[in-house]
Each structure stands twice: as structure tokens, then as C-alpha cells.
Amino acid sequence: MVAMTSSSPADFGRVDPDGTVYVRTTEGERSVGQIPDSTEAEALAFYVKRFEALELEVSLLERRISSGALSPEEARHSITTVTANVTGANAVGDLDGLAARLQALAPVLAQATEARRADRAKQAEATKATKEAMVAEAEQLALGNDWRGGVNRFRSLLDDWKALPRIDRATDDALWHRFSAARTTYTRRRKTQFAEQAEKxxxxxxxxxxxxxxxxxxxxxxxxxxxxxxxxxxxxxxxxxxxxxxxxxxxxxxxxxxxxxxxxxxxxxxxSQQDQEFKANLDAKESLLVKAEAEIVPVTDLAQARAAFRSFAEQFNALGKVPREAMRGLDNRVRALENAVRQAEDAEWKRTDPEARARAEETVAMLSNEIDKLTEKIVKAEARGDNRAADKARDSIATYQTWLDQARETLADFSR
CATH class of the missing domain: 1.20.58 (Methane Monooxygenase Hydroxylase; Chain G, domain 1)
Incomplete structure (x- = not known):
């Protein structure tokens, strides 16, 4: 690839006193335009920038062709377009050099075309190898007895086959014929197997x-x-x-x-001579449960509930075994009674917890203090005529008041 030209504008152009700018090429000198009422350097710089844009366009094209980003057809079209842009361009710079660089892309393009052809051949070989492997697997599956996994694998192989590109028609058709024949063989054997299974x-x-x-x-x-x-x-x-x-x-x-x-x-x-005894025990325990459930749940008097549960538990445990199928149901009901009493005890402890009460009192005091501070802010804001600040403080008081009411309700629970 030809390196980018690095020359001063004076090497390729000049400016007449009337502002006409000329560029020098191998074909001689020609006018590229006129910029009156400007210095020679300004006029020359204007057309040098046009050349630099063309030079950048050539460089980008060189890189894209070299990297293989363009197909041969796209590259040829781009070379033709850029060459047309360079030829006779109204720009100051080494236009001959740009044209030479574009001409130098021909062998690069030929090389890229050959490389692409080789890649396609390589891809075709890889696709052929993949399809041959798939055919081999399909033929192996066709001989096997995996009636559930095999049908799923054939479906997956078929999807993979459809996703692959075609290779030369003769080879592709021959491989597909083998694959299809294997699938047909497997399907027939599978149907025969299922028919035999249905008979069995x-x-x-x-x-x-x-x-x-x-x-x-x-x-x-x-x-x-x-x-x-x-x-x-x-x-x-x-x-x-x-x-x-x-x-x-x-x-x-x-x-x-x-x-x-x-x-x-x-x-x-x-x-089993124990059945009648177990049934009698079951009836007695169920009767005790019904009575205890009515007396204890819901728990309104904790001391009374504790006493009732203790009395119930003593009587319940004094009775003998029950039928095995009834044990879980009875245990669940007894556990529910016990949990009801325990939950009431936990609630009572929470209500009388001194630390929780202290936290509730601190919350009420803190919120009340914040409301007092905001009230003072309102007074000061109104005194200086700042209604906006006063309204903002009132909004905050409303929020804090809501929190305070909730905190007071929580604190009141400790006094009930």
C-alpha cells in the first residue's frame, strides 16, 4: 500500500494575484478555482483541504480493501467512484499520487478476490465435512433402538441441516439422499416397534x-x-x-x-383387637379438642387460656393410642391450640416490653420536637414575609403530624 503524501501546498499549486488557484499534475497546470479578496495562503489552504478529504477517502478505501471488509464487487465499484472523484478534482495536492495509489489497489483487489474464493472453498469443505458427519450419525441412529431420544435427535439434525449453506449440487443432493433415507429407515423401524409394543x-x-x-x-x-x-x-x-x-x-x-x-x-x-379401643380413644380426644378449641381460641384472657390448655393437655395425654391414620390430624389440631396460646404470650410480652415502650416514647418525643421546630420556622418566615417558606414548613408539619399520631397509637398500646 502506498504511503499517504506529505507535501507543502506550494509543491503542487500556486495562486495568481486575482485569487485564481492552480494545481500542477503530470499533464500540466490547470485552474481549480478562484477565491478573490483573500490571501494566497488562505486560497491555497481552501483547495488543500479538498485534497486532504480526497486523500482520506483513498486511505479509508485502502484499509477496507486490505482488511477484507468489502467484497470484490463492492471494492471495484468503490475504486471506480473514488477514481472519478480524484480525476479532475478541484483540489491542490498530489493528485497523481492519489491516482497511482488507486491504480495500485488492482493487485490487492485481485489478491482479496483469490482469498475470498479460497475462503469459500474452505467453507464448502467444512460444510461438506459437517454434513457427512451428520449423515454418519443419522445412519447410526437409524440402526439403533433409542425411540425417544432418537426422534428428538433427528429433529435437531434436520434443523441444523437446514441452517447450513448448500455446497455443489451433486454432492449436496447425494448427502441429503443418504440423510433422508436414514431418517425414513428409523421412522419405519420406530413405527414397527411401537406397533409391537401396542400388541404386547x-x-x-x-x-x-x-x-x-x-x-x-x-x-x-x-x-x-x-x-x-x-x-x-x-x-x-x-x-x-x-x-x-x-x-x-x-x-x-x-x-x-x-x-x-x-x-x-x-x-x-x-x-386387630385394638381397633375398638383406638376408636374410643379417638372419639374422646376429638371431644376434648372440640371443647378446648371453643374455650381457648381466640385467646382473650391469657391466664385463663394457659390454665385451660394445661388441663386439656393432661386429659388428652392420659388417653391411649388412636388409629394411625388419625394421628396427624389430631397432632395438627393440638399444635394449633398450643401455637394460639404461645402467640398470645408473645403478644403480651411485646406489649409489656420496657425497651419497646422506651423506643415508642423516644419516637413521640422526637416527632413532637420536630413539629415545634417547624412551628418556629413558620413564625419566623411569616415575620419576614416569606410565605413560601412558611407553606413548606406547614406541609412538613402535616407529614410529621401523621407520623406522630401513628407513634402515639403505638405508645398507647403499651398502656392497655
């Missing part, structure tokens, strides 16, 4: 319906030992049957599980 699921449905039919009379049996073993055998056969169609499998299981529960619950009811 239908067989499983029939087996499970047979098991349920055998379980129905067993659910009414009172031969606890023998029937328990029979249900275990039925469960083993159920697991071995496999999955039925998804839309009926859950319903079949619910029916079979219900028959099992019917039998085993009946057995449990018969074998």
Missing part, C-alpha cells in the same frame, strides 16, 4: 383383566392365611404381565389394588 400392551391388558377377575372373589374371603398367599401370587403375575395401554393401565391397577385393600383391610379389622 394389549396382551398385558387381557392378563390383568383376568387377574382382576380372579381377585374379586378372593376379596370377600375370610380365609386369611391362604388368601394372603393367593394375593401374593396374583401380584407376582401382575408384575410379570408388563404394562397395559397407558389410558387403561392406571384404572386396572386401581381396581386390583382396591380388591387387595378390601381383603387386607378386612383382615386387619378382624385380627
Amino acid at each position: 400392551r394389549e396382551g398385558a391388558r387381557q392378563l390383568k383383566e383376568q387377574i382382576i377377575a380372579e381377585a374379586r372373589p378372593l376379596a370377600e374371603s375370610t380365609d386369611w392365611g391362604t388368601t394372603s398367599g393367593a394375593f401374593r401370587d396374583l401380584m407376582a403375575r401382575w408384575k410379570a404381565a408388563g404394562a397395559a395401554p397407558r389410558d387403561v393401565d392406571d384404572a386396572l391397577w386401581a381396581e386390583f389394588r382396591g380388591l387387595q385393600d378390601q381383603f387386607f383391610n378386612a383382615r386387619q379389622s378382624t385380627l
Whole structure:
């Protein structure tokens, strides 16, 4: 690239006494314009600036072509445009040098064109390699049995394929044919697999319906030992049957599980002599809870609530066990009563907390003091005729008064 020209204006131009400015080129001297009523230096400087603008335009074009920012077509168009601007330009400077620099861009442009061609070839090779890898993966997937992940991967590969540029038509079509064939093979195998699975699921449905039919009379049996073993055998056969169609499998299981529960619950009811005792304990505890909940909640008298809860807890704990399924509900209700009393205790402590009361008193005093200061400001402002300052202070008093009212309510809570 040719370096930028650095010469004094006198080397390439001159100015006549009437203000006409001339530029010297290899073709001779020619007039570029006239600036009357100005000094020679001013007139010359005006046309030198025009040359400097052209020189900057050439330099920018050189850099853009060198960096590859312009395509060969864009570069050729720009060279033609800038050359037209330089040729016969009304400017003072080394115009021949600029023209020579523009001419020197031809080999650079040819080099850039070749580089771009090489880049495109390299990109085409990279795209070809990528598509070949995708085809290889697709053909491998087509032979596999990943029916869920495979279909998602094929979808992703197809999206990636569409995003890639085309290469030469023959190669691109051949690769696409292989990719499409692999996808078709996978899809057919997948459909066949699902059809076989559907057939197996239908067989499983029939087996499970047979098991349920055998379980129905067993659910009414009172031969606890023998029937328990029979249900275990039925469960083993159920697991071995496999999955039925998804839309009926859950319903079949619910029916079979219900028959099992019917039998085993009946057995449990018969074998457990504690059921009646547990039920009686449950009734008694629920009765105690109902009474305690009515007496304690909401807590209005803390001392009375404490005494009532202690009495309730002693009676409640004295009763025996309850059925397992009722334990959580009872515990939650007892815990709710205990929390109600504890929260009332916390509220009472907060109300009588001397530190909190002191903070409330300090807040009331501080806000009252601020209002007094603002009142004094109003008096002084009105005395000097500053109504604006007085109004501003009144607005502040209104805000502080609102805060003060709230603080006084808080302080009053400590006296209730």
C-alpha cells in the first residue's frame, strides 16, 4: 500500500494575484478555482483541504480493501467512484499520487478476490465435512433402538441441516439422499416397534383383566392365611404381565389394588383387637379438642387460656393410642391450640416490653420536637414575609403530624 503524501501546498499549486488557484499534475497546470479578496495562503489552504478529504477517502478505501471488509464487487465499484472523484478534482495536492495509489489497489483487489474464493472453498469443505458427519450419525441412529431420544435427535439434525449453506449440487443432493433415507429407515423401524409394543400392551391388558377377575372373589374371603398367599401370587403375575395401554393401565391397577385393600383391610379389622379401643380413644380426644378449641381460641384472657390448655393437655395425654391414620390430624389440631396460646404470650410480652415502650416514647418525643421546630420556622418566615417558606414548613408539619399520631397509637398500646 502506498504511503499517504506529505507535501507543502506550494509543491503542487500556486495562486495568481486575482485569487485564481492552480494545481500542477503530470499533464500540466490547470485552474481549480478562484477565491478573490483573500490571501494566497488562505486560497491555497481552501483547495488543500479538498485534497486532504480526497486523500482520506483513498486511505479509508485502502484499509477496507486490505482488511477484507468489502467484497470484490463492492471494492471495484468503490475504486471506480473514488477514481472519478480524484480525476479532475478541484483540489491542490498530489493528485497523481492519489491516482497511482488507486491504480495500485488492482493487485490487492485481485489478491482479496483469490482469498475470498479460497475462503469459500474452505467453507464448502467444512460444510461438506459437517454434513457427512451428520449423515454418519443419522445412519447410526437409524440402526439403533433409542425411540425417544432418537426422534428428538433427528429433529435437531434436520434443523441444523437446514441452517447450513448448500455446497455443489451433486454432492449436496447425494448427502441429503443418504440423510433422508436414514431418517425414513428409523421412522419405519420406530413405527414397527411401537406397533409391537401396542400388541404386547394389549396382551398385558387381557392378563390383568383376568387377574382382576380372579381377585374379586378372593376379596370377600375370610380365609386369611391362604388368601394372603393367593394375593401374593396374583401380584407376582401382575408384575410379570408388563404394562397395559397407558389410558387403561392406571384404572386396572386401581381396581386390583382396591380388591387387595378390601381383603387386607378386612383382615386387619378382624385380627386387630385394638381397633375398638383406638376408636374410643379417638372419639374422646376429638371431644376434648372440640371443647378446648371453643374455650381457648381466640385467646382473650391469657391466664385463663394457659390454665385451660394445661388441663386439656393432661386429659388428652392420659388417653391411649388412636388409629394411625388419625394421628396427624389430631397432632395438627393440638399444635394449633398450643401455637394460639404461645402467640398470645408473645403478644403480651411485646406489649409489656420496657425497651419497646422506651423506643415508642423516644419516637413521640422526637416527632413532637420536630413539629415545634417547624412551628418556629413558620413564625419566623411569616415575620419576614416569606410565605413560601412558611407553606413548606406547614406541609412538613402535616407529614410529621401523621407520623406522630401513628407513634402515639403505638405508645398507647403499651398502656392497655
